[in-house]
Amino acid sequence: MTPERIGRLRAVLDRRQPDLTVITDFVNKQRNVSALVRNCDAVGIMTAHTVVEKDNYKAFRGTAMGSHHWVEVVCHETLDAALDIAREQDMQVIAAHLGTDSIDYREPDYTRPTALLMGAEKRGVSAHGVASADCCITIPMVGMVASFNVSVAAGIILAEVQRQREAAGLYRHRRIDDATYRRLFFEWGHPSVREFCIERDLEYPELDASGEIDSPSLWYEGVRQQLAKRDLS
Template identity: 35%
Template sequence: MERRSILSDGEGDCRGSWFPYEDRFNFGEVHLSSREVLEAVSPHMMEERIDRFKRVVENRSFSVCLVVEGLADFGNISATFRSADALGIQSVHVVSCDSSKRYNGNRHVSMGAEKWLDIEFWDTPKECFEVLKSRGYRIATTHLGMDTVSIYDMDWSCPTAIVVGNEGKGISDEALELSDLCCSIPMNGMVDSFNVSVAAGILMHHAVSDRITRLGSHGDLSESEKEILTAEFSLRHSRSSISIAYEFAKRKRHSASF
């Protein structure tokens, strides 16, 4: 199955305007809509699973995304992914900066969160940030400095990419130079930093909580976007789901030829 994605130009609005999928699932020469995918696959899935997909999609958003830059510990990356999924953040980005140390998932840490997230990989912060800005995100790096803004003083209803950096060195100079603002979690103890996966979890949790306060909910997909993402999840569910959809597409093609 081949999937197509679309990118949104411009700055977007504070409700979030970027959504990566068209309502078009390609199965060879046949295209199915999300409704057709669900028509094909749903009868072969347990109702509990279908209801779970609907609940998850209801609280999903692309308006906040996570970027992990230069993390050395794959366990930390997996832990941030697990938190992103649990909090309803669908889009995550990995900036490796070292092609010899490409991330590969640790399912024992992430609990399989990678399966349900949209993960993009980048070689440099510049490459990543340029694309994110074209999608309407502001880039907020976690960093302590003179111009740092407390996460509690930010309006998280605006599309924002949260960037966390290397466990020891923090955010790279290149990422700092290209970011729109620096933010930090106020510290009240003797230590001045959190573990990176803990910091990412706190940031995402506060972003979601702030969005709920301001907007009434974190999830902000339109009804058509919810249906598309539900269909996407139903195909990620298992290989048999994809096979069932392929058979449905074959029957559609056959009936169209008469």
């Protein structure tokens, strides 16, 4: 990798926000989910969660999951499965929902660990999602249109999230642990070797100071020997 490439990868990793995520509540259109994932990457989200209907579960995983290189997208069949992960990480769940108790989207404290819950355009966040949220937020509108596209709405809210976190200094220092940092740096910098290792259940090779595989010929020879032993067993 070039020094510029290494610098870019490290700069992005240094600003990743492990305590911030987006959960989509049955947003089944792939283009909307893809746009949401781009929004996630833009504000440093590492992992997003998407809930899809059971009938579309396998198809959605096959068509959408592999296309998001910079943000891990975890697919769930139920909303509770996604919410449980957020709760395990002590995240507040904030639902984008227009209701009588909804507050302006700029009011919550997004410097806290946060899961933003977004619903489909027509149905919105489900009743269960609203009941499970710590609070509901809305984007004030003054026109005839009742709502934004889900990815546009998420972009507006996440821009406020980023503003608050920037002001609080949460982007000024690395916040992910060393093991995760090394794993992502390797996976982002060497995607083809990553796939090779995953397909064959191999550990990732060590990298040198330049971001390249340390002693690649020795590593490949070790891999050949390891695979040969498997074939004999």
